[in-house]
């Protein structure tokens with residue numbers, strides 16, 4: 235055994251000086267955005283908080299695209315946070331691109347409206363290992379104890395109630411009144427506590443990503459940006475070949491984040507390797523000029539819980555709450571992928587419920603159920619219910635692979651001037667639909683589904 | 691163009707390898723598996739099908755994403771856990 239295995243509890247974490255047998259009010263597992271938000275809020279309320287992370291540092295195990303839409307949420311916790319945090323660029327441009335193998339049709343949105351270009355801004359691009367480290371340090375500054383390089387293996391249950399955690403080390407038991415599981419998409423803690431089942435392969439998507447180093451001046455010029463402006467591109471269609479999913483490209487300060495996301499069951503069916511799809515994506519004529527000259531800095535991969543409302547575990551048990559990706563709070567609607575904001579919002583709601591339970595000294599299910607009530611005003615349930623039809627619809631084959639191709643091809647024909655008679659849009663549409671063997675009734679039923687998913 | 695091979699990609703990611711494997715595959719069970727989903731989905735390409743019908747697995751450059759665990763349909767073929775604290779993959783940029 236290497237000496238590292240026998241590190242004592244105290245020396246394991248440079249940040250931690252508390253002996254293991256101490257009792258905490260709140261134990262938070264996982265120092266991602268959900269865990270750090272929960273720890274920050276609980277610590278500020280004067281509670282004794284332990285934040286446990288298995289990575290060498292918070293963010294060491296974490297991957298997002300990452301376009302962070304929760305700027306205003308975080309601004310309430312830490313005013314003008316972007317002046318202190320390691321952010322890359324604020325996002326004032328979004329580009330939604332439909333693709334066929336040869337063509338791309340995009341809706342390029344740019345705004346100089348206050349909501350986008352002024353504090354607290356609409357969104358920022360970030361890099362998780364840097365951002366998460368900073369965010370966890372804010373929780374520490376508020377008084378939480380951060381314990382890194384420590385795996386939590388299980389919960390301790392007594393008389394049906396969770397009363398602490400088991401960490402992977404000798405004598406590794408830590409007790410606390412409320413355990414908040416913020417351990418991400420593969421939440422072993424939620425499973426061990428009996429609150430979540432094994433996930434199915436159609437409920438999760440695999441994201442693979444590259445960070446490509448590129449000169450700041452080149453990024454500004456290439457993407458038509460000034461100063462610290464940034465752009466978020468999202469792609470659907472042939473770009474993921476037969477796999478249901480999408481792709482993204484985000485501008486950082488001096489790098490690009492480029493990745494593809496594929497539904498796991500669909501990767502298996504198509505027998506496609508995710509990194510091959512990524513290469514295929516980068517070679518698309520609409521993407522290649524954007525990534526040209528980029529120098530690979532890091533390759534990464536991570537799972538995303540995408541089924542939303544339908545895969546939500548039991549969120550509350552006596553002595554325990556579940557937040558963030560562990561609870562499936564990642565919204566993938568095809569128009570965007572948002573998880574960091576919901577992780578923070580649910581983390582905050584969980585902390586508030588824990589504070590309430592500590593105040594009444596009652597950690598039973600009924601008292602902690604305040605958490606689920608708070609998920610409405612914190613806009614987690616609100617959004618997931620509103621978009622509950624979107625994930626299933628987004629993963630439909632026609633929307634995923636057929637329509638983007640069809641629209642791209644139709645637009646191609648619309649714009650081509652080749653000496654033949656021009657056609658008006660409706661006859662052209664029918665012609666393209668015939669070519670793609672799409673039936674009008676399918677289009678109508680899909681339009682209805684689009685409307686149900688996004689309009690009302 | 692910025693095309694990279696899978697080897698080049700893996701080269702950029704940092705791993706602190708533990709001597710103890712955190713994922714263990716039972717090659718006998720794999721011999722009877724017809725799906726071999728792990729081979730396609732693993733973003734690190736750590737599952738290699740062998741001529742004798744078994745699958746060779748190497749845990750060292752694992753992203754700890756959990757995909758193989760989710761797709762493996764053979765009961766008991768794959769024992770999956772996180773590596774010990776501080777070991778395994780460490781992202782610096784992503």
Ligand SMILES: Cc1cc2nc3c(=O)[nH]c(=O)nc-3n(C[C@H](O)[C@H](O)[C@H](O)COP(=O)(O)OP(=O)(O)OC[C@H]3O[C@@H](n4cnc5c(N)ncnc54)[C@H](O)[C@@H]3O)c2cc1C
Pocket residue numbers: 263264265266267268269286287288289292293294295296297298299300301302303384385386387416417418419422423440441442443493495535536537538557558559560563564571572573574575577772
């Ligand atoms: C490729 C990709 C692109 C994405 N793009 C975006 C995007 O652009 N915008 C967006 O908002 N969201 C995006 N998401 C989703 C977003 O990453 C997640 O929703 C978000 O990270 C969830 O935060 P969390 O705190 O719940 O979980 P995580 O960020 O996963 O954090 C969980 C933490 O718990 C730790 N942990 C796990 N198990 C244990 C244990 N047993 N013991 C101790 N510690 C443990 C982990 O190391 C980790 O630090 C993307 C996801 C992926 C994979």
Ligand code: SF4
Pocket residue numbers: 715719720721723724725726727728729737745761762763764767768
């Ligand atoms: S899917 Fe499971 S049983 Fe099949 S080859 Fe892979 S690890 Fe073995």
Ligand code: SF4
Pocket residue numbers: 713731732733734735736751752753754755756757758759
């Ligand atoms: S956890 Fe992910 S990276 Fe590791 S072996 Fe399984 S699929 Fe591959």
